[in-house]
Amino acid sequence: METPRPADAPDAPLPSDRDGEQRVVVGVALIRAGRVLAARRTAPAATAGGWEFPGGKVDPGETEIEAGVREIAEELGCEASLGRRLSAESTLPNGAVLRVYLGRIVFGEVGPTEHDAVRWLAADELREVAWLPADEPFLAELEQVLAEPAGDPAPVVAPTAAAHFDEGEDAEQVAGTLREEGHTVRLARESFAGEDDSEDRAWLVHVEDPVAARRLSELVGAIELAWMVDDEPQPGGRAPAPLPDGPKRIKRPR
Ligand SMILES: Nc1nc2c([nH]c(=O)n2[C@H]2C[C@H](O)[C@@H](COP(=O)(O)OP(=O)(O)OP(=O)(O)O)O2)c(=O)[nH]1
Structure with a gap:
């Protein structure tokens, strides 16, 4: 069958924009010992060299927490646990909304796969790097978080x-x-x-x-x-698993 040309439906929404859903980019402010991880982008050209919170777009059917955990695994090769969301919000040039969650590494070490530099910044170093403009609104609150004497402030909302x-x-x-x-x-x-x-x-x-x-x-x-x-759906997240099509009583080898 012939695929309809874009000209046939010039205003067709992107799959993730159906039902008027707003596109969200999740950034994760990973905190360790009073420092936050900043990562330097390499692409696209418009943002390359800018510093950001690792993260990315929320996929359809995925919660923001799930997206943050997935992106950290993809971009940094480690497992994160996400806590509360910072109160600021900013709009990206493409109209998507950027939200930033506090997080911490619960397994593995940071090994960037997409960024060409990372830095763990203390409160008084936070403005030493050239953040992407959309990240600026989060910095004041982060400074406060990093200055808290309790150290790692991120409560655990982990992948289940x-x-x-x-x-x-x-x-x-x-x-x-x-x-x-x-x-x-x-x-x-x-x-x-x-x-x-x-x-x-x-x-x-x-x-x-x-x-x-x-x-x-x-x-x-x-x-x-x-x-x-495996791949347990979270409340409000993915659709329920399909019904099994036959008996599923597998004896585990002992
Ligand atoms: N992840 C992240 N993106 C940010 C931040 N600040 C900011 O302006 N952005 C912009 C850069 C990108 O245009 C967009 C996120 O795209 P992305 O390339 O990280 O997302 P992704 O991994 O899901 O992208 P894709 O390659 O799958 O298309 O948001 C930030 O702090 N973190």
Whole structure:
């Protein structure tokens, strides 16, 4: 079939602009020991050489937090946990909105893949680099954050990991163990769109940081009717996983 020419629909919205959704770029102000990470762009020419908070566009179906975590992994090769959003907001030349979240590195080290320089800046060094104009509105609040004596101020709102349990007893036992070990745990009933038989619903145990996720995975490994859920959708995030098209009771090798 012939693809319609752009001239056939000159005002057609970009896929991510459907339903009037505003395009958002998330920047992450990674904080460590009273310093924030600034990164120097290499492209496109209009922004090359400018300093920014690593990050990027929020993809359709993705939350801003998910986008920030993904972009940090892509651009810096490490895992971040995002905290609160700075109160400023700015509009980029293309009309998108730039929002900046505080964050910290929870796994790995900074290894830039797209930027040609990074700097960890203390409050009194914050204005030593040539920030992109859209970043200026965030600097005053960041100066305050960096000056706080408490050090790393970013509360953890991490990517979640989850495990599926066929048996509620198993789920409760694992959740109890994780709580005793000091982890934040959420226990929920699994549901698929259109499903209404609550008797058959499985259990989900959610955790909020990579250490807890690794521990959850260890505990799950010892239980026959439980497994880690990959790519767990977050509330308000991606669409629910499709219904399985057949029985899915895989025995784990012991
Ligand atoms: N990530 C980020 N982008 C910023 C900041 N300040 C600022 O003006 N921008 C602009 C530069 C870019 O035009 C745009 C973000 O685009 P991007 O190239 O980082 O986003 P992306 O990774 O999703 O892009 P793409 O290559 O997938 O198209 O926002 C900032 O602090 N962080």
